[in-house]
Amino acid sequence: MRRVLGTSFALYAPALGLLLVTLIYLAVAYRYKPDLRAFPAGVAWIMVVLLGLDLVSRTGTRIGAALTRWLNPGSVHLGAPAETQPRARQVSAVLWLVAFAALLVLVGILAAVPIYLFAALRWRGRRSYRACALGAAGATLFVWLLFAVVLRVALYPGLLFGGA
Amino acid sequence: MLDLWLSGFLGLMQVRELAFLGIGMAIGVVFGAIPGLGGATALALLMPLTYGLEPFTALALSGGVMGAIPMGGSITAILLNAPGAAPNAATCLDGYPLAQQGKAGLAIGAAASANSLGGIIGTISVLAVLPVAKQLVLLFGPPEFFLMTIFALVTVASASRRQLLRGLITGGLGLMISFIGYSDVIGGERFTFGTDYLWDGINIVPALIGLFAVAEMINLSAKGGTVSRAVGTVVVTRMWSGVLETFKHLGTVLRGSLIGTLIGAIPGESGTVAAFLSYSLTVQASKDPGSFGKGNIEGVIAPEAAINAKDGSALIPTIAFGIPSGAEMAVFLGILILHGMQPGPLMLMNNQREIYGLVWALTASCLLASSVGLLFVRPLALITLIDADILAPLVLCVAFVGSFSVNGEIENVIVTAVFGILGYLMIRFDYPRLTVVIALVLGNTTERSFRQSMAMSDGDWSIFVHRGTSLVIIASIALTLALPLLRVLVRRARSPA
Numbered sequence: 001m002r003r004v005l006g007t008s009f010a011l012y013a014p015a016l017g018l019l020l021v022t023l024i025y026l027a028v029a030y031r032y033k034p035d036l037r038a039f040p041a042g043v044a045w046i047m048v049v050l051l052g053l054d055l056v057s058r059t060g061t062r063i064g065a066a067l068t069r070w071l072n073p074g075s076v077h078l079g080a081p082a083e084t085q086p087r088a089r090q091v092s093a094v095l096w097l098v099a100f101a102a103l104l105v106l107v108g109i110l111a112a113v114p115i116y117l118f119a120a121l122r123w124r125g126r127r128s129y130r131a132c133a134l135g136a137a138g139a140t141l142f143v144w145l146l147f148a149v150v151l152r153v154a155l156y157p158g159l160l161f162g163g164a
Numbered sequence: 165m166l167d168l169w170l171s172g173f174l175g176l177m178q179v180r181e182l183a184f185l186g187i188g189m190a191i192g193v194v195f196g197a198i199p200g201l202g203g204a205t206a207l208a209l210l211m212p213l214t215y216g217l218e219p220f221t222a223l224a225l226s227g228g229v230m231g232a233i234p235m236g237g238s239i240t241a242i243l244l245n246a247p248g249a250a251p252n253a254a255t256c257l258d259g260y261p262l263a264q265q266g267k268a269g270l271a272i273g274a275a276a277s278a279n280s281l282g283g284i285i286g287t288i289s290v291l292a293v294l295p296v297a298k299q300l301v302l303l304f305g306p307p308e309f310f311l312m313t314i315f316a317l318v319t320v321a322s323a324s325r326r327q328l329l330r331g332l333i334t335g336g337l338g339l340m341i342s343f344i345g346y347s348d349v350i351g352g353e354r355f356t357f358g359t360d361y362l363w364d365g366i367n368i369v370p371a372l373i374g375l376f377a378v379a380e381m382i383n384l385s386a387k388g389g390t391v392s393r394a395v396g397t398v399v400v401t402r403m404w405s406g407v408l409e410t411f412k413h414l415g416t417v418l419r420g421s422l423i424g425t426l427i428g429a430i431p432g433e434s435g436t437v438a439a440f441l442s443y444s445l446t447v448q449a450s451k452d453p454g455s456f457g458k459g460n461i462e463g464v465i466a467p468e469a470a471i472n473a474k475d476g477s478a479l480i481p482t483i484a485f486g487i488p489s490g491a492e493m494a495v496f497l498g499i500l501i502l503h504g505m506q507p508g509p510l511m512l513m514n515n516q517r518e519i520y521g522l523v524w525a526l527t528a529s530c531l532l533a534s535s536v537g538l539l540f541v542r543p544l545a546l547i548t549l550i551d552a553d554i555l556a557p558l559v560l561c562v563a564f565v566g567s568f569s570v571n572g573e574i575e576n577v578i579v580t581a582v583f584g585i586l587g588y589l590m591i592r593f594d595y596p597r598l599t600v601v602i603a604l605v606l607g608n609t610t611e612r613s614f615r616q617s618m619a620m621s622d623g624d625w626s627i628f629v630h631r632g633t634s635l636v637i638i639a640s641i642a643l644t645l646a647l648p649l650l651r652v653l654v655r656r657a658r659s660p661a
Contacts, residue, residue, distance in 0.1 A: 093385035
């Protein structure tokens with residue numbers, strides 16, 4: 001991996017990502033009239049300064065080390081907590097979540113819950129088909145009883161089945 | 165005064181309220197026992213379910229959860245060396261060695277009774293302080309409220325595992341998000357991009373469910389395996405001897421409870437700080453400091469008393485100023501808002517019955533949880549051996565459907581997913597999440613009180629330094645920001661040249 005100022009480029013990614021979001025936020029804020037944008041833009045400018053400091057603190061320079069000591073002494077090694085998690089598992093965990101959210105929106109709650117649970121228990125949990133079917137059915141029944149019967153929530157039918 | 169205490173107590177003594185208190189307590193013990201879940205996740209998941217309940221009943225349920233979390237956490241900390249919640253990590257230091265010596269029952273008995281006593285002392289302190297808090301809050305005008313919100317953000321950021329800079333950044337991010345929607349202060353919409361759903365701003369409930377429950381489940385899924393990796397032998401005897409041990413060390417209980425009470429009232433200072441501070445002061449005060457870490461019963465009693473005492477006093481900043489002292493209180497604040505209670509002076513005036521009812525619920529829950537916890541030690545320990553790949557999908561289902569049920573808008577599901585991924589990225593890249601939550605909750609108050617101050621002074625900024633209260637808060641902000649630098653300088657001065 002390419003190194004910039006004594007640090008792997010990947011370690012700048014979180015701060016750079018946040019900086020990009022902040023700059024877009026600022027650009028949008030400046031489309032509003034001065035009174036409306038004053039507070040959000042003020043906060044965003046402060047964010048730019050803070051993110052600048054964060055970026056400098058990530059460098060392998062003396063200033064970077066001093067900034068880390070003063071302002072972030074708790075972060076000894078950037079990105080360290082995730083070292084124990086295989087990248088494929090991380091991506092897969094996020095993708096399963098996104099897929100479930102998409103299913104809920106598209107086919108509705110009563111269809112998405114059993115499909116997701118069956119698939120997750122089968123392919124991630126590596127359970128037998130029978131256990132997966134029982135688990136999915138039980139959880140769907142629980143969701144229906146709790147939300148539709150007890151709390152009287154009209155469960156979303158899904159975009160494909162008439163949901164708005 | 166006494167009639168309010170009584171009214172709150174009698175309100176709780178109804179069949180419905182007691183039933184929900186019991187349910188909350190059971191959920192609290194279970195969630196407390198599972199490492200990584202804890203009070204914030206439990207409350208975030210329950211939040212939408214409380215929607216159809218009366219406010220008082222919802223508070224009984226929440227109090228039940230919050231009062232019981234520490235007991236669940238201490239059981240797994242002692243038996244499996246896997247603290248259910250971060251504060252229980254201090255209990256592991258002597259609790260687990262005791263379990264290894266075959267004295268798990270002694271440790272659990274001591275933890276349960278220290279929990280109860282700590283909870284009672286915390287309750288007494290909050291009952292004593294609440295009437296004073298009402299007078300204190302009335303001294304606060306818009307400039308002081310504005311400064312208090314800044315102070316809350318700075319203290320929370322500085323207390324975020326010694327990551328002031330990252331805490332401030334995530335606080336800024338939370339503020340930026342809180343400005344989405346129609347601004348009733350100025351009149352005009354911001355960052356809605358023509359979406360009707362965003363007109364009311366980001367709904368706090370789906371956001372909190374995402375940041376806590378969903379983010380933790382992604383993290384658990386990414387790690388894989390079982391929740392607890394240390395599987396010890398679950399042998400539990402001599403629990404009553406443990407209870408007696410607590411009464412033999414009442415000084416330790418009192419010291420721990422006092423520390424917990426003081427720490428709990430400071431925004432951002434968590435139960436972890438209270439637990440470890442109580443533990444280290446007990447070690448320093450002991451005649452046999454060498455025995456700590458090897459199975460000294462005082463090493464269990466001290467943190468447990470502090471953790472539960474903290475819960476009571478943590479209500480003070482949350483209710484009086486609308487400034488939560490930690491993640492659990494931030495989610496609890498969401499529950500208050502969901503039920504039409506606006507923390508601050510108005511809540512202290514209009515919802516006194518609910519407040520006292522909540523205090524009683526917290527106490528009753530911690531007492532009940534201690535007894536129930538003792539009865540269900542073994543099954544609670546076994547919960548932590550559930551496979552993450554089974555637990556995570558089940559929790560995610562409840563989280564997403566719960567998020568939808570808040571107001572029946574499917575967009576809540578998308579908000580929950582987005583905040584869940586954001587929360588996971590923050591765990592992954594070591595950014596504190598608590599400041600985002602506090603900023604999300606306080607964003608509108610910050611802007612409103614700033615605008616009101618400016619309107620009061622015709623744009624003169626000196627309004628922020630006119631009154632003594634403001635000056636005290638400004639000095640506290642400056643001190644909090646300077647603390648990390650002072651720490652470095654003190655350490656440098658102490659180290660040999």
